[in-house]
Amino acid sequence: MxxxxxxxxxxxxxxxxxxxxxxxxxxxxxxxxxxxxxxxxxxxxxxxxxxxxxxxxxxxxxxxxxxxxxxxxxxxxxxxxxxxxxxxxxxxxxxxxxxxxxxxxxxxxxxxxxxxxxxxxxxxxxxxxxxxxxxxxxxxxxxxxxxxxxxxxxxxxxxxxxxxxxxxxxxxxxxxxxxxxxxxxxxxxxxxxxxxxxxxxxxxxxxxxxxxxxxxxxxGNLRHAAIRIAGEDAHVGLPRRFRRDAALAGAELFTALDALWREEEAAGRAMAFTIGRFHTPVETHELTKVSGSFALSLDLRAYDPAHLAALERRLHAIVAEVAARCRVSIALGPRSAAPxxxxxxxxxxxxxxxxxxxxxxxxxxxxxxxxxxxxxxxxxxxxxxxxxxxxxxxxxxxxxxxxxxxxxxxxxxxxxxxxxx
Missing domain, CATH: 3.40.630.10 (Zn peptidases)
Known part of the structure; x- marks a missing residue:
């Protein structure tokens, strides 16, 4: 046969x-x-x-x-x-x-x-x-x-x-x-x-x-499955300058990472990031409340070890910038990685x-x-x-x-x- x-x-x-x-x-x-x-x-x-x-x-x-x-x-x-x-x-x-x-x-x-x-x-x-x-x-x-x-x-x-x-x-x-x-x-x-x-x-x-x-x-990838952002709960009418809005910080982190992806893609450097979990705490979030806490996950990947390491350094810089700008703390939590x-x-x-x-x-x-x-x-x-x-x-x-x-x-x-x- x-x-x-x-x-x-x-x-x-x-x-x-x-x-x-x-x-x-x-x-x-x-x-x-x-x-x-x-x-x-x-x-x-x-x-x-x-x-x-x-x-x-x-x-x-x-x-x-x-x-x-x-x-x-x-x-x-x-x-x-x-x-x-x-x-x-x-x-x-x-x-x-x-x-x-x-x-x-x-x-x-x-x-x-x-x-x-x-x-x-x-x-x-x-x-x-x-x-x-x-x-x-x-x-x-x-x-x-x-x-x-x-x-x-x-x-x-x-x-x-x-x-x-x-x-x-x-x-x-x-x-x-x-x-x-x-x-x-x-x-x-x-x-x-x-x-x-x-x-x-x-x-x-x-x-x-x-x-x-x-x-x-x-x-290869690096992952943070339980990122936590801590700000301060507040009234929905609080002026922006007084806010420590954890949800806004989460959004800014998301858009900053997307800007990084666009930059890397334009330079011909293949990568991807994914935020799978993205939420305020379901037990306390409300329509009329500024959320003082936010949770998300992150998967960041690239095809070259040196590039992945450089992206991780950029991630840490972005986290520091967002935390300072939004007056919150951002804890990346446990890290795992695949080669x-x-x-x-x-x-x-x-x-x-x-x-x-x-x-x-x-x-x-x-x-x-x-x-x-x-x-x-x-x-x-x-x-x-x-x-x-x-x-x-x-x-x-x-x-x-x-x-x-x-x-x-x-x-x-x-x-x-x-x-x-």
Whole structure:
């Protein structure tokens, strides 16, 4: 059987897995697969069952990450890893993360159908808790696997249950006591490279009319999930010169950051910032009251470490300026960060060639989002990322990936593995 025919034969597996994952996560108006919760556990069990049906070895590590391995001729040789995650944001879509796990399994199934035998192990991964909404820190499973998870993260509490990450890991079959910074769960030198497929976050491929992109890099980010502005409650009629308006300070901070983004964009320096939470305290805000307190969150990202560091310095300067001008105090609160993830140049070229061999048109494209792949790149492991066309963005119920486009990613992975694994 030709490789193209073998990939096409996996369309039913791909569509069926996606449908069953959607059923597990169904939470109108979208999909919710809680990290280290019953729905993510069920998604992992589903995928593990499919892997066993394909004849793969199934194992879980101390972080409850799922490894599904196709044994190679040389079991001691560094392996190829492919995969992504199965958790979602609340009321998100079905494909963010899950598409990458399914594409990895489809590529392996296709190659097995041709009789191909890999020289070294090929492992499809389903990492835990990629989304930061659950514990205030993203990429948790891959951070733990690579020894990059801060010790204090185990005491972070899940947004909905209030229980610690350690408790949730244990309930999902992991062993949090075995997770420590500098103690990777994946032995050093055991991974030759890591490949991930992920839906795109902006409709760049839809705009270009292409199914797939070869990612050029993954931005790093810094996050402040609980910024607090403190001013003074006052009467709605208070003249401006007497006010210490925390809400106005929040608005000024927002517009100053937007002006920074416009300035950086005009200079050709790619970045983004997002304020997700932005509110006066719901228990005390009133129509006729100047609010003395305000809360917001901030995600700031860029593709170059030096640029990200420069942006953080600008952030602190802006905060100081707004605080002085509005006569308030601004506490940025806890800081978390994810590293910049450069995509390996050789892998980028090889993936483009593999796609071309399978008749898949691609383009180079920077990923606007963080991914588990960024942790592998930060750990010095060569990393490649495929972006799959998705018209309506992600983290919303309207994610619009087509199965045929995911099949193009699976075909590209299969062709790459046939040439390289």
């Amino acid at each position: 030709s490789l193209a025919a073998a990939v096409a034969a996996q369309r039913g597996l791909v569509a069926g897995l996606l449908d069953r994952l959607a059923e597990i996560g169904r939470d109108p108006p979208g999909i919710t697969r809680h990290a280290y919760g019953e729905r993510e556990d069920a998604a992992h069990a589903l995928v593990a069952g499919m892997a066993r049906d394909l004849g793969l070895e199934v194992a879980r590590d101390a972080a409850a990450n799922l490894a599904m391995t196709w044994p190679g001729a040389d079991r001691a040789a560094p392996r190829v890893m492919l995969g992504s995650h199965l958790d979602s944001v609340r009321h998100g879509g079905n494909f963010d993360g899950a598409a990458g796990v399914v594409a990895a399994l489809a590529a392996i199934a296709a190659l097995r159908g041709t009789g191909f035998a890999p020289r070294a192990d090929v492992t499809a991964m389903a990492f835990r808790c990629e989304e930061a909404v659950w514990f205030g820190l993203g990429l948790i499973g891959s951070r733990a696997a690579l020894g990059l998870l801060p010790r204090e993260a185990l005491e972070a509490r899940r947004a909905d249950t209030g229980e610690t990450l350690a408790a949730h890991i244990r309930r999902s079959g992991g062993a949090p006591e075995a997770i420590a910074p500098g103690a990777p769960l994946i032995p050093p030198g055991a991974v030759r490279c890591f490949l991930e497929a992920h839906i795109e976050q902006a409709p760049s491929l839809a705009e270009a009319g292409l199914p797939l992109a070869i990612a050029t890099g993954i931005p 910049v993830g450069p995509c390996d140049a050789a892998l980028r070229a090889q993936l483009a060639e593999a796609a071309a061999r399978m008749g898949v048109a691609t383009m180079p494209l920077g990923s606007p989002a963080s991914h588990d792949a960024a942790n592998f790149a930060a750990a010095g492991i060569p990393t490649g990322l495929l972006l799959v066309r998705n018209t309506n963005g992600s983290h919303n119920p309207r994610e619009a990936m087509e199965v045929d486009d995911l099949m193009a990613a699976a075909a590209t992975f299969a062709a790459w593995l046939a040439a390289q694994a």
